[in-house]
Amino acid sequence: MNILHINTECGWRGGEVQMMYLMDGLRIKKHNNIISAQPNSVLVRRAISNNFRVCPVKMQGELDFKAVRSICRIITDERIDIVHAHTSHAHTIGAVAAKIKKIPFVVTRRVDFKVARNVFSNIKYNYLTNKIIAISNAIKNILINAGVPQNKIAVVYSGIDIAKFNNISNTQYLYKEFNLSKYSPVIGTIAHLTDHKGHKYLFDAVPDVLKKFPNTVFLIIGKGELEQALKKQVKELDITGNVIFTGFRKDIGELLSIMDLFVLPSHLEGLCTSLMDAMLMKLPVIATTAGGIPEVVVHKETGILALPKNPKALAHAIIQLLSNKEEAKKMGERGLKQVNSMFNVSRMVEGTEKVYMSRAKFVFGRQ
Numbered sequence: 001m002n003i004l005h006i007n008t009e010c011g012w013r014g015g016e017v018q019m020m021y022l023m024d025g026l027r028i029k030k031h032n033n034i035i036s037a038q039p040n041s042v043l044v045r046r047a048i049s050n051n052f053r054v055c056p057v058k059m060q061g062e063l064d065f066k067a068v069r070s071i072c073r074i075i076t077d078e079r080i081d082i083v084h085a086h087t088s089h090a091h092t093i094g095a096v097a098a099k100i101k102k103i104p105f106v107v108t109r110r111v112d113f114k115v116a117r118n119v120f121s122n123i124k125y126n127y128l129t130n131k132i133i134a135i136s137n138a139i140k141n142i143l144i145n146a147g148v149p150q151n152k153i154a155v156v157y158s159g160i161d162i163a164k165f166n167n168i169s170n171t172q173y174l175y176k177e178f179n180l181s182k183y184s185p186v187i188g189t190i191a192h193l194t195d196h197k198g199h200k201y202l203f204d205a206v207p208d209v210l211k212k213f214p215n216t217v218f219l220i221i222g223k224g225e226l227e228q229a230l231k232k233q234v235k236e237l238d239i240t241g242n243v244i245f246t247g248f249r250k251d252i253g254e255l256l257s258i259m260d261l262f263v264l265p266s267h268l269e270g271l272c273t274s275l276m277d278a279m280l281m282k283l284p285v286i287a288t289t290a291g292g293i294p295e296v297v298v299h300k301e302t303g304i305l306a307l308p309k310n311p312k313a314l315a316h317a318i319i320q321l322l323s324n325k326e327e328a329k330k331m332g333e334r335g336l337k338q339v340n341s342m343f344n345v346s347r348m349v350e351g352t353e354k355v356y357m358s359r360a361k362f363v364f365g366r367q
Contacts (some may be wrong), residue, residue: 001356002032003150004211006071006090008059012042013192014273015110018041018158018348019086025349031356034078035070052079062092065122071097082106082356085290095304096129106355108133110158110270112291113266115146122147131355136271136292157295159348160276162340165253174251174258178244185322186213188259190252190274191266193224198265198288204311205265206239206319213320218243227276256281261328267308276343279303279335284328286317294344302335 009234020043023033030123032053037043039056046259047054054072059067060132071093074080083109085094098105109132115121125132125148132153140153174181174195187209199220209216220230220243227245234243249255256262262278262285269291276296276297278285287293288310299305304321306313 001035002079002081003332004034004036004071004094004354005031005085005086006057006059006073006083006094007035007037007041007043007086007213008089008093009043009087010041012039015086015108016043016046017273018108020046020050020191021159021161021345022349022352023047024050025345026353029053029349029353031353034074034080036074040172042113058225059089059093062089064093065096067093068096068100074098075101084108084356092124099128104130106131106133106317108135108156109139109143112136112139112142112270114142114267115148116130117147118195126152131358133355136295138292138295139270150208154351156348156351156355157347158273158276158341159343160272160273160280160339161219162280162344165277167258168253168257169251171258174254178217178219178246180217180258181215184217185213185260186217186219186258187261187263187318188219188221188255188278189265190204190221190255190261190277191264191272193220193226193230195226196265196266196268197224198308199226200233201239201267201311202231202263202265202314203239203243205228205315206242207237208312208315209318209322210239210242213322215221215320216242219246219259220244221246221249221252223248232344242362252277253281256283259283261286261318263318264288264293265308265314267292271296272367273343276339279332279339282329282332284321284331285315285335286321289361292296296338298334298338 034053035047036055036057044054057067057070063260082104083094083098085091091107095105133156134153135158140155150335234240262283264287267290271292287297288308289305290308306317
């Protein structure tokens with residue numbers, strides 16, 4: 001099968017990682033993957049280095065008809081059997097092109113933002129789209145509430161490479177780089193520094209944690225548009241000595257290995273593979289009940305869930321697990337088992353392939 005994957009992002013975040021995992025898995029299954037992405041994007045560079053066929057297309061917004069024409073030409077030239085969009089802006093561009101060329105169109109939705117019930121959404125999600133892959137049941141329910149028929153939606157959980165942290169190097173350099181004491185609790189979060197990730201609620205929780213565990217260090221891993229605002233908040237809370245902004249890092253396994261707890265304070269979240277990475281490293285996790293998170297974290301089994309935007313609840317959960325290391329250890333062990341069974345790459349690839357193979361059931365004009 002010739003599959004055209006479309007992605008409009010210039011950076012490299014969770015969705016792009018999942019797309020690369022998917023294409024690697026599909027290649028093993030003898031499918032041919034062609035990629036249309038922004039010229040000079042990180043995805044294009046990585047795809048080329050992984051020997052994938054790349055057809056760069058400049059895409060400006062979701063109503064870019066020049067981009068639609070380019071995608072139509074690629075569909076013809078590459079003899080594409082199915083189009084798979086991986087971002088919101090790619091959705092409309094890919095769907096219109098696939099409709100024109102009369103081939104099936106699939107889109108993956110990774111965010112739990114609400115979908116408006118209007119004419120444009122009806123055209124985009126119903127008339128132009130054959131199948132939507134939701135990465136969690138929470139996202140599926142949002143789509144259903146927006147009027148998308150249930151039979152158009154397939155839930156396929158994101159997956160991680162369960163062997164990716166097998167060769168962690170010596171972590172002594174991290175203690176030196178960040179001036180850490182091996183006797184201080186280390187709490188980490190890995191997320192883009194953007195509003196829906198909820199960093200500000202975590203920072204509001206820090207003073208309460210420090211009253212009980214004054215030497216606790218919080219590693220904030222990631223970059224984003226709110227970096228300066230968050231650093232200002234940390235300064236105003238007078239917790240700069242306990243909060244370290246690491247920026248973007250590639251040594252995720254090493255960083256996770258020195259943590260005692262992992263925290264994700266999001267108030268919107270499709271699923272979050274960073275949680276899975278933490279659980280893979282047997283870390284107990286503290287997260288919120290937002291979006292698909294409860295489908296990853298089982299409350300009081302693999303971690304603790306708190307209500308979104310609730311610093312007091314976050315602080316209480318952190319203090320609870322720092323005070324009970326045996327309970328935290330058991331949660332981490334159970335989390336590893338759950339990730340291995342439910343959230344591995346092979347299951348994600350198989351689930352997506354199953355959606356592709358069902359394309360005969362949703363040829364344009366009939367379900």
